[in-house]
Amino acid sequence: MKKNVVIRSGSLRMGGLERVLIEVLQNIDRNKFNLHLIIEDDCGEDNIFQRDIPEDLEYSFLKPKKLRDFTEYFKNRKKNIFYKMGYNLMMTVESIYTFYKLKRLLKNMGNIDVLVDYDTGASKYIDKLNVKKKIGWIHNSIPNLKRKESKIKRYGKRLDKYDHIVAICDEMKEEIESIYPFLRGRVSRIYNPFNFNRINSLSLDKSQCNKRDLEMLQERYYIGVSRLDTNQKDYDTLLKGYKRALEKGMKEKLYIVGDGPSKKEIKDKIEELGLKNSVYLLGQKKNPYIWIKNSLGFVHSSKFEGFGLVLVEAQILGKSVISSNCPVGPREILGNGEYGLIYKVGDFQELSEKFLEISNNESLRKSYEEKSKIRAKDFNSNGILREYENLIEGIN
Template sequence: MKKKVLFYNGSLRMGGIERVLVEVLQNLDRNNLDIDLVIEDGIRSLNIFERDIPKDIKLYYLKPEEVIKKTDFYRQNRKNIFHKIIYNLMMAYEGYIKKENLKKIVKDKNYDVVIDFDMGLSKQIDLVEAKKKIAWIHANIKSWYVREDRIKRLGERLQKYTKIVAICEAMKESTIELFPFLKDKIVRIYNPFNFERVIKKSEESIDENLKEYYDKDFIVSIMRLTEHQKDFDTLILGLKLTKEKGVKEKLYILGDGPDREKIEEKIKKEGMEKDIILLGNIKNPYPWIKKAKMLVHSSKYEGLPTVLIEALILDKIVISSDCPTGPREILENGEIGYLYNIGDYRKLGELIVENLKNSEIDLDLIRERILKYSKDVVIKEYEKIILG
């Protein structure tokens, strides 16, 4: 008899967690699992990964598109006191709609397992009947939640779960340090990667409208445009330093986000608008990674940054900030990639210049070290925790 499983996630938009979720759902043995997928964000035109969800998985949305768009309108205009009041009311209404729709979806469904894949269900986890409840942690909690009262509340909610999965060893240890009372519940399972699919997709053709950029020599970064998490100041200044040393390669940043205008202003302020190009969301980034001279990652904190592993799969030089958590673990303390301290734009610039001059890397070592992230290894761990 199949196990009845509920997966929950905030969206199916372009993002690291969403890509991992799709990989998991595509590769789980659904001969043994009957899966429902509940997504909070109902703006389907932006949920580009919806098309990649296997057709036998039942998909539900919690928040209607018109409600989300109305809330967002008032959010953008909340400097006006009247709009701010309506925004707060709309946020409360969104919470009510989410709760009521969740109740309807899970009514009379006795799940064997519920997987709260982004911890967005933690406030409503009591509404779902399940024998086993598992939370997935994708980011360093202290960096993500910041405030002590929020961290404390999260610890209280996590006690309601049967198991808590951290996606790297450093994250597991930092979570145990924060919540020692959860030690026996916390396990580590890496994100799964379909190496063959990444390599195959890297060989696909690119959008003809972007060919003028693709045909040049370039360095690539793939990041959400948000200054809360990503360190664009260091990235911009680091690349500016390389220009002073004669580097011709441009930097293409793939991704979008709420701070795009601020980042564009910073690029312009440093006179780098011809050298740092924001290409926006590109669903298939792999041809760009494959063609790039290297991948550079500049973050203040992470979970397990998937793009670093994808770049290693494609035999690329990887340079990353040594932020919590993930990069040091992925790059094996600098043995299969390069690390620089957060904010050290001079070191970043030096690493770029040095590796453009000498791009030799030990491919055999890298390929051996990253096998632990392959879907064949990781999906077995998923199935063990779900079916066990």
């Protein structure tokens, strides 16, 4: 008899977690499960991945866009004490509204065998939901995500209410078990799945490129793909390291694909460093793969990660990869330097040397390109999706 399974996640906006979710929904063996999808935030036109949900899969949003927008209105003005109070009130209203709507949806679905909380966004009230088994999926380094000791401790109490926890890399699994020893025996590692055929196909698709895009693709350039958010992404080191490499004779340009709240701050930094003719912010791209495919190499500068999906995507496309050695993910993906170049977080001098190594040493670059293809095979979706299925089938 097929299990009734609900997957709950936060949004369908452009992001790594969301891309992985769609990969799972499109390729998991639906003959084994009665599958339902619940998404917390309806982001309207920013539901980038909504069109990629399988047509025959039932899904629901918990929080209407108007409610979310009203909360954002207060959030953006919360330096004012009145708006801060309003924001705190709206956060409480949202939480209560979301909980009761989720509870009602689950009740209407009947007996739910497994709830997969794909971003642990329901952890506040997971123990109050009437489902048989609960799996929490963790996609980020906990100390960097929560930061304050009190929040880390509170998060652990919430995780203890799940029947099983999944970490997306070995380093993260070890981190979770070290911080929360009481979870040992309930944590497993399942890598994120990647659809090689889809990524390779999109890397050749120029249908969305205008004339200027096609001209830019002919240049020699490095590419970075990440959210423009300086809380997590280390753009200061990236831009300083790139500038130092230019000063030492490097000629390649730097393209950055992505959007986010720190766009103006990053643009100002580019101006300040005199890089406006060398660094280009390309904005959000539904298909970043053609830009990765045509690059000289992929560069990633982050303070912390959950895994680093884009590193694997660059490896699938046979690119040499340069990444900061941040927690967690990049070190594991790059085999501690065997499959790509890593540099200390915040060390722009070391980053500049990595740029120059790839730019000036063709044989080294080609060696890393071949190693990237070898390492990428460990992340093929077929075997990983079987791990998803085995976990859901085996939890009793």
